[in-house]
Amino acid sequence: MIIASNLKANLTRVKTAEYLSELEKFLSAKNISQEVLVFPASSSLDAHAGRAIIGAQNAYPAQNGAFTGEIGVEHLDEFGIKTILIGHSERRHVIGESQKLIAQKFDFYSKLGFKIVYCIGEPLEVRKSGNEKMMHYLDAQYEGIDANYENLIIAYEPVWAIGTGLTPTLEEIESLHAELKKKSHAPLLYGGSVKITNVKEVLALDNVDGILVGSAALKVEDFCMMIESAQNLEN
Ligand code: 13P
16 A cells, blocks of 8 residues: 655654654564655655655756746755655645646656656535536546556545545545546545544545545654554555
8 A cells, every 4th residue: 555644844854854764663663565655845855765755745847947936856856756746735725736737747747757646636615516516626637637647646635624634434435536546547545634543444445545644644653553554454
């Protein structure tokens, strides 16, 4: 399974290094065979040797250049980073990234062979408007995206479940994931208020190939417990 933590704008460079060091100790001690990804803040990116894969939360679709506040491929190459998160709901709804820009990033980073964790998800009012409208909304998030890209992981993260403690029911997650699997055979993660207390149930669902965790993964011990849950399910 794929177990990912999105640290968002949390943990400084020093704290991130401590986090990764604790994580690596755990991965080795428990001989974890799950795919573990960590997405630190841009300023906390660094070279990393170990089992966990480090990815960028964002980067501009350019080698470098006049893109104030952004980083380019050059800055990822410096640390050997070949993994990127694209389309996260906070970038769509808080920062205001359009599907057009998101598709440009996807095109750019897929051509470079990056592992892409591509996020989709609907706001609450869309979910409340019924299944047909919701699927239509999610379909639009596949516009300009190569759903057959070989190095693709999709993360379904309902916007209203992110950082709120709310989640869809297990049945809702399972049936939506079954629908989404028809659009792409890429591994499909669930994200949105995953925590130690619900991780086992979520990971056990059909068509859930892993999780993308925010707040509950900020404490490395908790993230490790979630990884161990995944490992135990597979043993
Ligand atoms: P929370 O786990 O805090 O709900 O965040 C999920 C998320 O946005 C991961 O990308």
